[in-house]
Amino acid sequence: MSLRLAVLGAGAVGGSVLDLAGDYGHDVVAFADSSSSAVDPAGLDPSAVHDRKEREGVVGDADPEAVFDADYDVLVEATPTTLGDAEPGFSHVERALGDDRHVVLANKGPVAERYADLRALEAESAGTVQFEAAVGGAIPVLSTISDLGAPHVTAARGVLNGTANFILSRMAAEGLDYEHVLAEAQDLGVAEADPTFDVDGIDAALKFVILANVLSDGKTEYALDDAEVEGIRNVPGTALDLAAEDGRTVRLIGEATADGVRVAPRLVPQGSALSVTGTQNIVQLETKHAGQLNISGRGAGGPETATAVLSDVSRLE
């Protein structure tokens, strides 16, 4: 079935959803950046929208709010993640659910910081909320938990921040220190100018908070404040050298268990599942009866995250 998508957020993820929706048989009928929107009930032409954005700095003539007046089936919320009240993302979700539309989130804020509020709105709506894209980009971790059944998964553990992992991998491989590799990662576009979210473990913690919310199935609500978080800024190059002498390396490992959420640099054996390199992500799920499952792949990137969004959309049919 072809669904009509309204996409909020014109960054790498929103832009890729616009590009790839047709490949999944869906139409983007509304598309907004922070200052403008384009609406076409017959489906927008991706290249025309991208061209205008590049040429004029806007995606269309309308106000961003106009997307909510469009005749759409699914709101794709791909605006930047914000903490605390998770605004303005949360209000976008509230409005779509209030209009009985489905919501697919790439934005981590509403589902990490206001999970119970979100589920309460969903319970009142004919629409449902999906958010595979908020955890690990292309890695289908939430759909796997859903398939196994949350009560049959006892813990999630892994590497869910590609920037921090790239920095630690490079420090270990080249014997370079943190500041040097961070500068290199910023040159390559792997790290942002302000790398706080990634290197201080906040981005990884938000993802493990979401996993904790999903695994607890509403019994306990988690938010970023509930997580113990330590980043990688203070990992000295010498720690990686010492680890290597012992056949190990350091990774920024997150965990969501019945005891809560923790993110911190940890020693892991070289060549083990958790020692993924570069911007790869991995999640290990501990199951009650089927041992450990490992799922790894590209944890970020426009087309990768858009694939998770569009898989969520297809699940709504």
Add this chain to the structure above:
Amino acid sequence: MSLRLAVLGAGAVGGSVLDLAGDYGHDVVAFADSSSSAVDPAGLDPSAVHDRKEREGVVGDADPEAVFDADYDVLVEATPTTLGDAEPGFSHVERALGDDRHVVLANKGPVAERYADLRALEAESAGTVQFEAAVGGAIPVLSTISDLGAPHVTAARGVLNGTANFILSRMAAEGLDYEHVLAEAQDLGVAEADPTFDVDGIDAALKFVILANVLSDGKTEYALDDAEVEGIRNVPGTALDLAAEDGRTVRLIGEATADGVRVAPRLVPQGSALSVTGTQNIVQLETKHAGQLNISGRGAGGPETATAVLSDVSRLE
């Protein structure tokens, strides 16, 4: 929703489905081995059934055929995989679909050897067919393909036979030859007395044939005869030694691509995703827009495979 299961096959998988169904909220109302069956509309008591099987060699007083007369929602077909006409498994599936019941297969035969026949029967039935347990035990490869959408997955590759992988891992780690490690694997119960299916690559090929059928989405039908298959009997210990000098090792790698199905021993880098050790399995999915996904875990075992069966059952609701 609680579903009533009829389980055919009292081996490790069928027995574990009997044990674990209650944990998923379902009841086993009929259970058969090759010579007898037990039926109870209120749900069978697993330990009573296991006790009787151990004490008397039968699971109950009735004929195996009696399971089809039980009031059940889902047939779990967990009898041994057979080649060619895939009987008697295929007839079991035919009878259940003819009665408009759902079918969950752990038996690879019907879905590897008679995929088009199976889909034709399903099209005529109110029941559906699921078969996650037939490919990679606990590894959720089919549900991941289904979530991504088969047209968005271009190839599947990996290690899907734990016995062959155990033998190759041990040969590489201990510098022992094939015959020696095979005998050890047989002592440990990792290899069967007749190891043909595993060491000649047939079991792995059946799984990749199933993957090829799923990926081609009915456009091309594959069966075992269409696969190029080479096993591990002729891999000399010296090949593993030479590979190790070069930072590589040998694994029995299967592939399902648009070009067909191949299974053969191949060189892979040590420490790479495909170099899983022991009885671990791994599948790599190549996606159109999201790069490569790796999924690894326990590819066999009673509770592991039963978990896949019961996840399939829960998907029917």
